[in-house]
Amino acid sequence: MLLLIPGPVRTHPDTRAAMAADVAPWDNDFRPVYADIRERVRRIAGGAAGEHATLPLQGCGHFILEAAVRTFVPAGGRVLVPTNGAYGQRAARLVREAGRQVMALPGSDTRPTTAAEIAAALEADAAIGHVLVVHHETGSGVVNDPEVIGAAVRAAGRRLLFDSVSAFGALPFSMADHPECDAVVFTSGKCLEGMPGIGFAVARVDRVLECEGNAGSWSFDLNDVYTHALRSGWGSFRFTPPAQALRAFSVALDLYEREGGQKARLARYAENARVLYDGVLGLGLRPYLERRHQGPVIVTVHQPRHPAFALQRFVDELKKRGVLISNFGCTEAPTFRVGCIGAVTPAEMRAAVAAMGDALDAMGVRERVAA
Numbered sequence: 001m002l003l004l005i006p007g008p009v010r011t012h013p014d015t016r017a018a019m020a021a022d023v024a025p026w027d028n029d030f031r032p033v034y035a036d037i038r039e040r041v042r043r044i045a046g047g048a049a050g051e052h053a054t055l056p057l058q059g060c061g062h063f064i065l066e067a068a069v070r071t072f073v074p075a076g077g078r079v080l081v082p083t084n085g086a087y088g089q090r091a092a093r094l095v096r097e098a099g100r101q102v103m104a105l106p107g108s109d110t111r112p113t114t115a116a117e118i119a120a121a122l123e124a125d126a127a128i129g130h131v132l133v134v135h136h137e138t139g140s141g142v143v144n145d146p147e148v149i150g151a152a153v154r155a156a157g158r159r160l161l162f163d164s165v166s167a168f169g170a171l172p173f174s175m176a177d178h179p180e181c182d183a184v185v186f187t188s189g190k191c192l193e194g195m196p197g198i199g200f201a202v203a204r205v206d207r208v209l210e211c212e213g214n215a216g217s218w219s220f221d222l223n224d225v226y227t228h229a230l231r232s233g234w235g236s237f238r239f240t241p242p243a244q245a246l247r248a249f250s251v252a253l254d255l256y257e258r259e260g261g262q263k264a265r266l267a268r269y270a271e272n273a274r275v276l277y278d279g280v281l282g283l284g285l286r287p288y289l290e291r292r293h294q295g296p297v298i299v300t301v302h303q304p305r306h307p308a309f310a311l312q313r314f315v316d317e318l319k320k321r322g323v324l325i326s327n328f329g330c331t332e333a334p335t336f337r338v339g340c341i342g343a344v345t346p347a348e349m350r351a352a353v354a355a356m357g358d359a360l361d362a363m364g365v366r367e368r369v370a371a
Contacts, residue, residue: 005324022244044261066098077100118153138330141293141298170296273296276349304365
């Protein structure tokens with residue numbers, strides 16, 4: 001099955017094979033593997049030894065993002081959250097339910113948030129201490145550029161939390177270039193092509209130490225993750241980790257490095273996205289985003305307004321042809337989304353486009369004007 005969703009992603013056979021062995025997380029053969037993972041992802045994030053630390057947490061991207069909010073933003077603190085997509089809206093909810101104040105910055109889900117919008121919002125409210133930005137909006141495919149937004153946050157003297165869950169490892173970002181950033185958060189099961197189950201924050205050590213007592217939760221306290229590592233070693237976990245997934249993630253990182261790292265992975269994903277974008281146009285469908293705003297992680301497509309089109313049936317017809325996509329949309333207009341990430345090649349993406357055409361024909365959807 002060709003899995004074309006934005007996570008969990010299709011993985012390499014070597015990564016899947018690494019899940020087959022039973023692992024004890026406290027075992028002295030495993031602890032160095034885990035400690036090495038922390039160092040490797042710190043380097044991918046552009047973090048410096050002694051200045052930045054990798055702080056893992058069991059669970060999905062929402063968990064590690066909530067942990068970052070609770071750790072770095074004091075109770076009652078004000079956070080500016082651009083909501084130009086479904087995941088910005090989810091981030092705003094996380095902030096609110098963590099007992100912090102949300103200042104939403106609404107925007108269209110068809111374009112990135114601009115530096116001018118960030119600067120104006122910060123100038124209008126001196127009490128905002130943090131800006132929380134979603135790097136890649138997984139509903140639409142829009143990319144919020146960290147260079148653009150980071151510069152505005154830095155100029156205003158505020159702090160940045162950067163949600164790069166669906167982009168890290170492919171889209172460029174370096175903590176070394178962003179002193180305003182308290183933490184970048186991401187997971188194992190997206191662009192790094194590991195199994196799901198573990199989130200990471202690469203964070204400034206000085207800020208982690210300043211934030212002791214903020215979290216109001218033992219489970220979601222990244223300061224406690226850091227101090228535990230100092231006490232018990234960088235190969236130790238506070239609570240039972242997804243040990244097999246971590247073992248597989250080490251293999252996924254080997255494959256990432258073998259491919260050529262961030263630039264090579266971005267190049268493959270960008271070509272996948274180009275093939276898909278051009279392919280759906282060739283089928284008479286309309287991509288949701290203008291090409292200039294289209295990121296490399298997913299391509300979102302307007303659903304045809306033909307009466308025979310139903311998203312679940314389309315998904316089922318594609319599955320019969322060996323392609324699996326999401327059966328829901330997250331945009332302001334009716335859409336379907338197709339992932340371009342994971343262990344997928346441009347040739348396989350061309351085959352997926354052909355399968356889409358066959359599926360639409362089987363449904364009798366020959367007029368494909370957008371709904």
